[in-house]
Structure formats: C-alpha cells, structure tokens
Amino acid sequence: MRKALFAAGAVLLLAAGPSLAQQKTIKIGFVSTFSGPTAVIGNDMRNSFELALDHLGRKMGGLPVEVIYEDDAQKPEVGKQKTDKLIESDKVDFISGYIWSNVLLASLKPIVDSKTFLIIANAGPSQIAGELCSPTVFSTSWNNDQTPQAMGTYMNQKGVKSVFLIGPNYAAGKDMLAGVASTFKGKVVGQELTTWPSQLDFSAELSKARAAKPDAIFVFYPGAAGVQFLTQYAQAGLKGTIPLYTAFTIDELSLPRQKELALGVPGAQQWVNDLPNEANKKFVADYMKKHPGMRPSFYGAQSYDAAMLIASAVAATKGDLSNKAAVTAALKKADFKSVRGDFKFGNNHVPIQAFYLQDVVKDAQGEFVLKTVATIVKDSQDIHHQKCPMK
Amino acid sequence: MTLFIEQSLNGLQFGLLLFLLAAGLTLVFGIMDLVNLAHGSLYMLGAYFAATFAIWTGSFVLAAVMSLFATLLVGMLVEVIAMRRLYGRDHLDHVLATFGLILFFDESVRLIWGPEGMSLPLPSWLNRSVEILPGVQYSAYRLAIIVVTLSVAVSLYLLVMRTRIGMLIRAGASNREMVGALGVNIKLLYTLVFGLGAALAGLAGLMQAPILTVQIGMGENILILAFVITVIGGIGSIRGALVGALFVGFIDTMGRAFFPDLLRMVLSPTAASTAAPALSSMLIYLLMAIVLIAKPEGLFSTSQR
Numbered sequence: 001m002r003k004a005l006f007a008a009g010a011v012l013l014l015a016a017g018p019s020l021a022q023q024k025t026i027k028i029g030f031v032s033t034f035s036g037p038t039a040v041i042g043n044d045m046r047n048s049f050e051l052a053l054d055h056l057g058r059k060m061g062g063l064p065v066e067v068i069y070e071d072d073a074q075k076p077e078v079g080k081q082k083t084d085k086l087i088e089s090d091k092v093d094f095i096s097g098y099i100w101s102n103v104l105l106a107s108l109k110p111i112v113d114s115k116t117f118l119i120i121a122n123a124g125p126s127q128i129a130g131e132l133c134s135p136t137v138f139s140t141s142w143n144n145d146q147t148p149q150a151m152g153t154y155m156n157q158k159g160v161k162s163v164f165l166i167g168p169n170y171a172a173g174k175d176m177l178a179g180v181a182s183t184f185k186g187k188v189v190g191q192e193l194t195t196w197p198s199q200l201d202f203s204a205e206l207s208k209a210r211a212a213k214p215d216a217i218f219v220f221y222p223g224a225a226g227v228q229f230l231t232q233y234a235q236a237g238l239k240g241t242i243p244l245y246t247a248f249t250i251d252e253l254s255l256p257r258q259k260e261l262a263l264g265v266p267g268a269q270q271w272v273n274d275l276p277n278e279a280n281k282k283f284v285a286d287y288m289k290k291h292p293g294m295r296p297s298f299y300g301a302q303s304y305d306a307a308m309l310i311a312s313a314v315a316a317t318k319g320d321l322s323n324k325a326a327v328t329a330a331l332k333k334a335d336f337k338s339v340r341g342d343f344k345f346g347n348n349h350v351p352i353q354a355f356y357l358q359d360v361v362k363d364a365q366g367e368f369v370l371k372t373v374a375t376i377v378k379d380s381q382d383i384h385h386q387k388c389p390m391k
Numbered sequence: 392m393t394l395f396i397e398q399s400l401n402g403l404q405f406g407l408l409l410f411l412l413a414a415g416l417t418l419v420f421g422i423m424d425l426v427n428l429a430h431g432s433l434y435m436l437g438a439y440f441a442a443t444f445a446i447w448t449g450s451f452v453l454a455a456v457m458s459l460f461a462t463l464l465v466g467m468l469v470e471v472i473a474m475r476r477l478y479g480r481d482h483l484d485h486v487l488a489t490f491g492l493i494l495f496f497d498e499s500v501r502l503i504w505g506p507e508g509m510s511l512p513l514p515s516w517l518n519r520s521v522e523i524l525p526g527v528q529y530s531a532y533r534l535a536i537i538v539v540t541l542s543v544a545v546s547l548y549l550l551v552m553r554t555r556i557g558m559l560i561r562a563g564a565s566n567r568e569m570v571g572a573l574g575v576n577i578k579l580l581y582t583l584v585f586g587l588g589a590a591l592a593g594l595a596g597l598m599q600a601p602i603l604t605v606q607i608g609m610g611e612n613i614l615i616l617a618f619v620i621t622v623i624g625g626i627g628s629i630r631g632a633l634v635g636a637l638f639v640g641f642i643d644t645m646g647r648a649f650f651p652d653l654l655r656m657v658l659s660p661t662a663a664s665t666a667a668p669a670l671s672s673m674l675i676y677l678l679m680a681i682v683l684i685a686k687p688e689g690l691f692s693t694s695q696r
Contacts (some may be wrong), residue, residue: 036608193667224604231604
C-alpha cells in the first residue's frame, strides 16, 4: 500500500514537474496600509493596482501574474517584517506599494540587498533620491520635496510674503517643510512639527500660527489627519483670515469628509483626475465603473503606473528577469502610457515630471471634486539627484 | 500674552475633556476594582452614535443628547452581560476580557459603519471663532466644550458629595464589602456606576468628534492618557481625576506650545523642531513617574488597602 502511494506520488510529481517549469509566474509583493484609519489609502492603491492588471489581461509579457498584498499597519517595524517575508519566503520578483516614508526607509535594506526590484508607488524620502539610490529601486510617485517645492513656487506667484509651516514629525513631514522653504522666496515665520501619527489635536499649533501673523499657512497632513486639520483650522476661525496652502492634504479619499472646508484651498500634485490624456481617461472611467461611488486618488494613479511600469519591463525582457541589468535598463525607459502624461526617470530613478495646481470645486451633481487649474512647473527634478552616484 | 491666554484655554479644554474619560475610569476602577480597557471603546461609540444621530435628526444638539443616552444604555448592557462575570477575579482576567471587548467593539463598528470613519459637522453657530477678550480670538466650539465639561464636573461633584447615591459610591470606593454587608443593592449600584462611566466616556467622545473626526480605534490613544490621570489622581477619587486631568492637559498643551521655542535656544533649529515633539510628549509620563515616587497611591487616594 505504502509503495503504491509512493509510486503514485512520484508519477504525479513527474507529471507536474515540467508544466510547473514552463508556467513561470511573475510574483509581485505589494506593501501598503490595509488596517486602521489610513486603510482607505491602501484600499485605493490595491483597487488601482488590480485595475491595471485587469487592463493588462492579468498577464505581463504573456506570463500570469500573482500579487501578494501585505498590510504594514502604518508601522515601520511591521512593514519591515512583511517585506522580509515577501523576499525570503514568497521570493517575489518585484515589490511595490509603500505609502509612508518611514515604513519604506525601514524596509529598504532587505529589498536592495536581495536585489529585488522595488517600484515605489507613493513614499518619496529624500534619502532614496540621493545617497541611498540604487539600480533596482524606481519610483512612480515623486520625491517628497518636489510637490511642496511646486507649492512654494505657486505662493511666490501669488505674492505671499510670509508663511507658517505645519507638518507631522516623521521623514516625509520634514522633507515636505524643507521643500517649501527651498523655493519660497518670502520669510518662514514659524515651523511646527507634531507627533505622528498619534497627535490629532492641533490647537496649540494653530494658536501659534495665528500669533505669528503670517500671510499664509502651509500644511502637509496625509490621510485622515488632513480632515482633522481642515476642521480645526475652520473652527479656530482662521479660514478667511489666513489662507491655507497644502500638499497631500486634500485628495479624493479625504474630500468626501472635508467637503466645503476644502473649497478654494489650493494644493499641488503631479496627477489630477481630470488630466486630459487617454490613459488617464480610461483609468478614471473604469475605476469608477468597477467601484461605484468611489473616485481614484493620486495614490491609486501612482499604483496603476507602478503596475504598468512593471509590465513594460517584463514585456521588454520577454519575462527573463534573471538579467538584472537588462530589467533596470527596461524600467529606466518608462516605456508605458502614464496616467499623469509622459515623464522620464532622472539618474536616481525618480520621475522628472510636471506639477499641477489643483483646486476643489463643486461639480454639476453637487459633488466636491478636484480639478486642474494650471501647470505650476514642467520637468521638475528633485534637488537630491546630484547626491546619487548613478549616472 | 494673547498667545499664552489662548494656549491656557487649549490646555484647559483638553484637560477637562480628559477628566470626563478619567472620571468614569477611576469610578469603575475604584468602586468595582475592575480594570476596564474597553473604556476607550465607549468613547468611540459615543462619537459614532452622535455622528449617526446627526444624520438622522439633522440637529447637532439633539444628536449629542441621544448619543449620551445610547452610550449609557450600552454601558449598562455591557455591565450586565460581560463585566458582572469579572468581579472578584484577578486583574489579569479583567485586562484579557476587556481587551477582547475592544476587539469586539472595533470589529462591530467596522461591520456596522464601515472602515472609512465618519465626520460630525458642527452647526454654523459653533463653527467659528469668538472674541473672548479684545484681540483674543478663540474657537466657539472649544469654548462650548469648556462650559459643558465644567458643568458636568460640578454636577458630578454634587452627585458624589451631596446625594445618597453619591454617598454609596464613595462608600463603595473605600470599602466595597462593608457596603454590601449593610444591605445595599450592590448589583444595581455597580450597573449604575458603570453606565455613568460609559455615558461620561461617550460624552467625551461625541464632543471630540467634530474636532478629531470619528474613527475606529480613536479611543485607544486617549485611553492611555486617562489611565495616566487615574494613576496621578489616585484610584477612585473624582477630585484626583479632575486635578490629574488638568495637570496632564496643561502640561501636554504647554509642552507643545512653548517647549520647541525653549529648545531652540540651546539646539540648532532643525534639531530642536525634530526633538521637541518627542520630548514634550514625554513630559506627561515624567510627571507620572514623579507622582509615583512621591505618592505611590496617587495625589488623592481614597482606599486604604
């Protein structure tokens, strides 16, 4: 009996063996936040990544694709653990996602050391654009400084003479405030960093901003904290007295809860849902068809691009991912239709791209939507690329 | 100077709000000898109820009142169904069971209201600032919180110090067995006290809702502060909870407001603004450590164990 079982097992193994070898799958790990108050961001990224796979026929370069989603719970230590798991036990070919700069920085070393290709779909810590850049690391988002730099440029255009900066005390918050300060020509009269992500009451900071009497306040509060900031800004009676300029504070995910509080508050972004290119129209329309009542955000747009970028490289190398240099070269071409319009990679693999001014308006159905008002800068490149030794 | 007045009000408002949470916690802890980690969940429920009732009724004040009764009811139900089985058990059992309740409430909220959270919009008469002194603007809503919590604190004081129920509550806090032995319906008293604590937590939650928005797990961060206050004030003492809450509220706000500037005098500006939030959030725990060294029973301890 035992022998028979062994024999049967051996036959099965032999039968399964060759077909397994032929049917190589492209394995992609996706680390994002799927629990807690910022899970809406992770869900939007997953929805968009899945939509991209739908558009690709769930195949890349003719090979089937398997995506493993992991929840980082917005904690660096959890993110690192999940990243290790994806690399060591799942042996993924690509790893993507990452909302938070601090989670990404904690997870970076195992990814780079294992030479797994990393396509960052949101976080943009300045270190990765500079001295920590790597041939196997790419970004379909931005460097943290770029967006607030565009906002600083816009404030110059508006004739703002002094500004008060408020942001969260973690890698991205510090990069963002430094970014505004680097292009803003007026005076920075004050700067406040708040404990992240636990502090949600900004009364002390708003009082200080009011006392400093600036022309404008700049804030960076991603996710639900953006809702809380705008609410408290209005309650403190600052709306209408000191204008607000933002980066990553108002998006399609927070807007349904910010509503009229966000009306007329400008923000800078490299992607807006109404950008008139074909790829974007398809992305936004199909997203809203697949997920009724929801709108894609820039987080989703970047994740959609990440999937498309991976697909372009897999197709160019005909699914052979063993030659790392060839894959890097293929990724570097950014040979796909990005939903933000065309962009190219800098030497540090961070996009050189345009930034738009977006504003909140009420559409014909009375819904609050984001809309492109103007192009603030074209071909913006981050300031850290000289520190990256790659050519 | 105006900045100092504004920051003092911020500290007062935060402190009084914490008092609502800590008062319930300290009552339950002191009288029933029950460690209730799920107190933060009742705070969360208060906020969710208020947001829902506000959608149904369209009135903020009406929603607040309804939510208050709803959390009172939920609190009493929780006591009858779950807490009653925990009295007289080890504190570790309390922690385990009430931690389970946190998971239960978080998951129930996720099922009922969904994961994305809600917001509770303020009526326009509260959603603005008022001039309290010449040149000093302050948020009307935060001012309203101060007024409401102060009146709750006063009525709670009267209830505990001047009524028969209050006398039983105080007696229960100092010697539970004796109160039971004297023929007082201790079961009913426990249910009432737990419900009262829940309603106070719910009130804190619903008042925070327009400021912080409504989210799953919103009670967990603030619960830690409420426990710190209970430890500082002394277990079972309402007066201790008030003093402890005001200390914590002021230290937290003033630390955030003025500590970074002090630090900038000795450190480089970037180092100071990075270190200040971390250091100022440590101040509260420093205070707790000092109190624990000087008076291990807390500032106003009631029980003589």
